[in-house]
Amino acid sequence: xxxxxxxxxVCAAITTAARAEEGARPIGxxxxxxxxxxxxxxxCHQVGPDARHRIGPHLNGIFGRKxxxxxxxxxxxxxxxxxxxxxxxxxxxxxxxxENPKALVSGTRMNFAGLKNQRDRDDVLAYLRIFSDNPQNIxxxxxxxxxxxxxxxxxxxxxxxxxxxxxxxxxxxxxCHQVDGDNDGIPSITGWPEEDFVVAMHAYKQKLRPHxxxxxxxxxLSDEEIAALAAxxxxxx
Amino acid sequence: MTINRRIFLGTAAAATMxxxxxxxxSHGRPRVVVIGGGAGGATAARYVAKDSKGEIDVTLVxxxxxxxxxxxxxxxxxxxRELSSIxxxxxxxxxxxxxxxxxxxxVGIDRDAKTVSLAGGDTLPYDRxxxxxxxxxxxxxxxxxxISQQGRMPHAYKAGSxxxxxxxxxxxxxxxxVFAMVAPPNPYRCxxxxxxxxxxxxxxxxxxxxxxxxxxxxxxxxFSKQALFEEGWAKHYGGMIxxxxxxxxxxxxxxxxxxxxxxxxxxxxxxxxxxxxxxxxAGRICELxxxxxGNWAPVVPQTMQSRMDENIHVLGDATNQGDMPKSGFSAxxxxxxxxxxxxxxxxxxxxxPAKFSNTCWSLIDTEDGVKxxxxxxxxxxxxxxxxxxxxxxxxxxxxxxxxxxESLGWYAGITSDMFG
Ligand SMILES: Cc1cc2nc3c(=O)[nH]c(=O)nc-3n(C[C@H](O)[C@H](O)[C@H](O)COP(=O)(O)OP(=O)(O)OC[C@H]3O[C@@H](n4cnc5c(N)ncnc54)[C@H](O)[C@@H]3O)c2cc1C
Numbered sequence: 001x002x003x004x005x006x007x008x009x010v011c012a013a014i015t016t017a018a019r020a021e022e023g024a025r026p027i028g029x030x031x032x033x034x035x036x037x038x039x040x041x042x043x044c045h046q047v048g049p050d051a052r053h054r055i056g057p058h059l060n061g062i063f064g065r066k067x068x069x070x071x072x073x074x075x076x077x078x079x080x081x082x083x084x085x086x087x088x089x090x091x092x093x094x095x096x097x098x099e100n101p102k103a104l105v106s107g108t109r110m111n112f113a114g115l116k117n118q119r120d121r122d123d124v125l126a127y128l129r130i131f132s133d134n135p136q137n138i139x140x141x142x143x144x145x146x147x148x149x150x151x152x153x154x155x156x157x158x159x160x161x162x163x164x165x166x167x168x169x170x171x172x173x174x175x176c177h178q179v180d181g182d183n184d185g186i187p188s189i190t191g192w193p194e195e196d197f198v199v200a201m202h203a204y205k206q207k208l209r210p211h212x213x214x215x216x217x218x219x220x221l222s223d224e225e226i227a228a229l230a231a232x233x234x235x236x237x
Numbered sequence: 238m239t240i241n242r243r244i245f246l247g248t249a250a251a252a253t254m255x256x257x258x259x260x261x262x263s264h265g266r267p268r269v270v271v272i273g274g275g276a277g278g279a280t281a282a283r284y285v286a287k288d289s290k291g292e293i294d295v296t297l298v299x300x301x302x303x304x305x306x307x308x309x310x311x312x313x314x315x316x317x318r319e320l321s322s323i324x325x326x327x328x329x330x331x332x333x334x335x336x337x338x339x340x341x342x343x344v345g346i347d348r349d350a351k352t353v354s355l356a357g358g359d360t361l362p363y364d365r366x367x368x369x370x371x372x373x374x375x376x377x378x379x380x381x382x383x384i385s386q387q388g389r390m391p392h393a394y395k396a397g398s399x400x401x402x403x404x405x406x407x408x409x410x411x412x413x414x415v416f417a418m419v420a421p422p423n424p425y426r427c428x429x430x431x432x433x434x435x436x437x438x439x440x441x442x443x444x445x446x447x448x449x450x451x452x453x454x455x456x457x458x459x460f461s462k463q464a465l466f467e468e469g470w471a472k473h474y475g476g477m478i479x480x481x482x483x484x485x486x487x488x489x490x491x492x493x494x495x496x497x498x499x500x501x502x503x504x505x506x507x508x509x510x511x512x513x514x515x516x517x518x519a520g521r522i523c524e525l526x527x528x529x530x531g532n533w534a535p536v537v538p539q540t541m542q543s544r545m546d547e548n549i550h551v552l553g554d555a556t557n558q559g560d561m562p563k564s565g566f567s568a569x570x571x572x573x574x575x576x577x578x579x580x581x582x583x584x585x586x587x588x589x590p591a592k593f594s595n596t597c598w599s600l601i602d603t604e605d606g607v608k609x610x611x612x613x614x615x616x617x618x619x620x621x622x623x624x625x626x627x628x629x630x631x632x633x634x635x636x637x638x639x640x641x642x643e644s645l646g647w648y649a650g651i652t653s654d655m656f657g
Binding site: 083175185219 | 596642
């Protein structure tokens, strides 16, 4: 749990008045973003006039697009599920995905550790935004007005999970998720690393991940309960 | 006192009780007897046995060798499932969890002696008793119908041969014939169940007998997922389904199974197949145990203990608990709370705060699935709803397909949670 420093960004609602005062400012520095993109993303993704799918899909028009929406691209089952549940690439989700892809989509094929630095993410997103005609949920204001960062405080992350409590709580999961790991229709949750589990539950809780049942189930779990479940599932491995 | 409380289901059972034999007493270990091997009972037996790791002796009493789930029985009617795919046996509960599975009826409960008597004549002693017998029908609820008429007008509200019969009767309808459903008043097992069934019957008739009609006679003003069903019916089965609610006589209905007629507010309708789902009450064994109030068994939310006997826990459809719908999901959820409470009482295992949840999926047409769900908590007064959601009207096909696929996953999940 030590290194599970999870920062989930939440767009703060900004009023028209505030926007007028501050004027339109970009999300980040697109020029710097281009360099970060070249270094971190370009080995798999293309963006721009001649962009084509490579290891990952091209990223033109990514803002406001439904996840996994190129029929010709071979996506993971996991991201297709998220798509069908309604995952749309708005700024907040892109930011969360770039920070830790697995927080948003557990079984994503995007084999990428994540951009942990907020500035890197802002700049890459500012760069990608250039290639989206119809961006949604992108407040054109100062980055400080744009975001409110909700860290999961260190105390929450370092909670020692009570595995026995987790075992009881897990009985609520197994009504739908099969313990033997079968995953027809509903994803498997066995053999899930503790850290990924905690991150995923908080992403549901904050409604970053789509899916009404999971938002409801996780929404009711306290920090202790999430830690307890994580400790129990870890013990199963 | 004891003799007053010892109540028998019938004289035949009483006669065999003359020489009771006490069985299953593994000395020293606390004994749990579970009555009913359905969504609540099978789950409770499995969790007590599994989590107590042999410290508790568990006996499960269930008359049938194959349990047919009511969940997905409508999909069988619609042609989406085989009947064999909704049948489950108790083999794994016996072999892997060491549960003593007794295929018999419980016919009496002596609460003072803490014993259960079985139709076969045996007597089972218990330290804690878990009752999850499901539902029975209220006598006289639909004038003209009683349980002896279930061959002509099936209820198909306990799955298995009844479901098979109803399907066969739909298949035998003449071209352009009428299928009628007499829907039940609240509260009843599976609030969306009758309406999912109508959807599945409509699906079948659209394929096989497209000029047929469906008539629902309903005593309720509103019903579960109404907007979703009505939208789906209009979209997929335009004009086939007519529902007569209470304003038009839906609560004043009688049937004549010999004449195959349904009389609604005095108007006689000839029908070709008729599904009568009468008003319901707790499985009769609850009444015999003297733990009902009105039609249902009231329970303490935190532990699912009967409000009338702390040594008895009641689960599922038979209970009056508060806000949870009578569903397999609910019964399964309540079973885990009860199993924890029972272990806590009989061994020194830890007890945690009760948590409950429910989600009910329904299929409207091929790959058009919808769902409704909620979470619940135990208050002193009742199991109270905390939070919930329901599918929206107008959702796109991908989401509806995904919801349907999810229901397949849920079915696999809950049945392995029940039967191991
Ligand atoms: C058409 C239909 C569709 C449904 N669909 C869904 C769905 O999609 N999702 C969902 O969650 N729920 C659904 N349900 C509801 C669900 O089936 C019930 O809520 C659930 O089965 C209740 O569990 P239970 O343990 O209370 O009773 P049951 O599952 O009915 O189990 C009771 C058991 O007790 C046994 N029994 C009764 N009396 C005695 C006795 N005296 N001695 C010994 N054994 C006894 C019976 O044989 C039976 O096996 C549906 C129901 C119907 C009718």
